[in-house]
Amino acid sequence: MKKPYYLILLILISLFSCKRNNGVTIKGDIRGLKSKWVYYKPVFPQMVRPSDSAKVTDGKFEFNFQSDTAFFANLVSISYLDEKGLRKPIVVANPYEPAKNHSRYTDFVLGPGLTTITGDFSKNTGAILNGGTQTDFYLRNITLPFIQMSEDSAVRNKQAARVERIIKRVPDAYWTLYAFNNLRFYFNQKELKSFYAMFGNEAKSSYYGRRLKLFIDNQPLSQNQFVNSIFADQEAKPVTLIDNTKKLNMVIFWASWCGPCRREIPSLRRITEQFSKDDVRFVSVSLDAKKENWLQALKKENMSWQQLIIPQQEYVKAQAKYNLSLIPKIYLVNNKNVIVKKIDGFDDGNEDRVKTFIADYLSKN
Known part of the structure; x- marks a missing residue:
């Protein structure tokens, strides 16, 4: 008498499960x-x-x-x-x-x-x-997440080749995916897609694998293109990030808990006071998780220009769209949504650099 097919199926499932x-x-x-x-x-x-x-x-x-x-x-x-x-x-x-x-x-x-x-x-x-x-x-590979990618193209290519070899050696390594939580900000979408394809299926379906895929999917195709999102103001009204009627837009990413961001605000006040609002649109965008912390900081800092906040459900996507590896971060964007200058971090000399750049840009456009 032949065994029922379902018994054979159960045996096969059992054998497969034992291997996992x-x-x-x-x-x-x-x-x-x-x-x-x-x-x-x-x-x-x-x-x-x-x-x-x-x-x-x-x-x-x-x-x-x-x-x-x-x-x-x-x-x-x-x-x-x-x-x-x-x-x-x-x-x-x-x-x-x-x-x-x-x-x-x-x-x-x-x-x-x-x-x-x-x-x-x-x-x-x-x-x-x-x-x-x-x-x-x-x-x-304990130091892998802490690689500082070089700005020198030759050195950077060697660093990228090393990362590629590491992925191929162990395609399902958790630690490589964890490392990409930091490294993802150094690579454009094409490069990250290439790295992602090298990982195994288990790695891709893991938490950090899914997170990396979400980041890649939300990166701009061009690193020079600025995504014109809609965020909320103090009254929770939707506001477009870039005003395309202006010659230039200055977008500042910051947070109430960020010390360098708060120290930068006095220089931002002076910059906004120097240029006509007819030519330049100024907007600060907060990364605060708690809206009340943001509102409290706004009262204390008395910033007269447009203030927006990223909704928490959009935060991970915004990290990819605006490459928010650190703050403060300043983008100067023209009326075609093209990034014409970017400044990472806070430095006492940033104020003069921004003023000079805006003045020169407006004189030529």
């Missing part, structure tokens, strides 16, 4: 760890309580996780309570660096399978982390 690694195990063995419990927590979102705990016996502890889908790597930390009841992280040393200058980290990348943490608190050298591909990749 859904389990995560962390085993710790740390001498001198006197805490009764250790606490596991994903690093993001921040400022939340640990999501799991494990009992410590003679310095040994173990965490076991089993998910319904394949576990994709994550940035995590493990902490304990010291003798005074203060929460402290278990610090991890990097074995791929010389012993005399081991860098030590409170967070680490946890991948599927078994990860071990061993150490001796009495030696104060940091615990040793051993895990799978994701963990090993993290430790070997």
